Amino acid sequence: MLRFFRTLRQRLLTENKFSKYLLYAVGEILLVVIGILIALQINNWNENRNNRFAEKRYVNDLIEDLKNDSIMLNDIYGFLESKSRSKEKIAPILRGELAAVDSMAYHFNMQWAVxxxxxxxxxxxxxxxxxxxxxxIRDIGLRRKIVSLYNLYSKEEFAEDMFNQQNFKLMGLASQHFGNLLEPKPGELSEALQNKPFVNGIxxxxTFARKDAIDQLQKQCALLIRELEVYKARING
Known part of the structure; x- marks a missing residue:
């Protein structure tokens, strides 16, 4: 093909047919431009196709990651719920009231459990x-929600550090009174309850603030999973 165009160009120049040569040159340029445009179109098509495959994979992977997070958040919430119930059980004792509480040692031990x-x-x-x-991920709103949730995760790590520091501090106060932190004895508890920093530490x-925070984080994680599932079905359809 290229040899044919080269031969034609040389013949037109030899025969001094300048107008026909000019028309031929314009046509050749147009053919080159059209070829470039077709190549670009094919390249864009391939790139878009690869991006759509990648989008499906990333959305599916995000769903799996968030499901793992949801399981962990559910476990943490269950722990904090137990910790909160124990705190409510011993609340009258912390206020200095006389109260009979079943498994009192367990409920106190839960207060410094981590x-x-x-x-x-x-x-x-x-x-x-x-x-x-x-x-x-083409959906801008969904993209923002993904980034927002992971930003909340980062804040959660800071809040968790503060919570654990308070628990370790309380554990240190408890260790001053209990021979075994896992099984505080009634006499040791009576002594510890005279220690204001210990009582105030509990x-x-x-605990309640952390439980509420994890509950909200759990709900936002579950909501994002549902939205990603809907989006996954849409882009796979």
């Missing part, structure tokens, strides 16, 4: 951020 840290699964979101691919150990 749950494993919340460690969200961030593999997919880190890959999206590090590779600059967040925009591959009252101000952020």
């Amino acid at each position: 749950q494993d840290r919340f460690t969200p699964t961030t593999t997919t979101i880190e890959e999206l951020k590090n590779d600059g691919k967040l925009n591959i 009252i101000a150990n952020f």
Whole structure:
């Protein structure tokens, strides 16, 4: 094909048919431009197709990551709920009231018990951020919700550190009175309750606030999973 055009061009120049040569040159340029446009279109089509495949994969991976987070948040919430119930059980005693409480040693022990840290699964979101691919998820509103939830996760880590510090401090106060922190004896408890910092440490150990915070985080995680599931069905349809 190229040989044919080269031969034609040389013949037109030899025969001094300048107007026909000019028309031929314009046509050749147009053919080149059309070829470039077609190549660009094919390249864009391939890139869009690859992006759609990648979007489906990332959305699916995000759903799996968040499901893991949801399980962990559910476990933490269950722990904090038990801790809160125990705190309510011993609340009258902390106020200096005489009250008979079953399993009192257990309920006091729960006040300085510490749950494993919340460690969200961030593999997919880190890959999206590090590779600059967040925009591959076309729904802007959904993209913002994803970023917002992971920002809340970061704040949660700070709040968790504060909560655990308070519990470790309370554990230190308890260790001054109890031979075995896991099984405080009635006599040891009576002595410890005379210690104001110990009592105040239990009252101000952020248990209720932490439970509410985890509850809200759990709900937002579940909501985002549902929205991602809906979006997944839409882009797979």
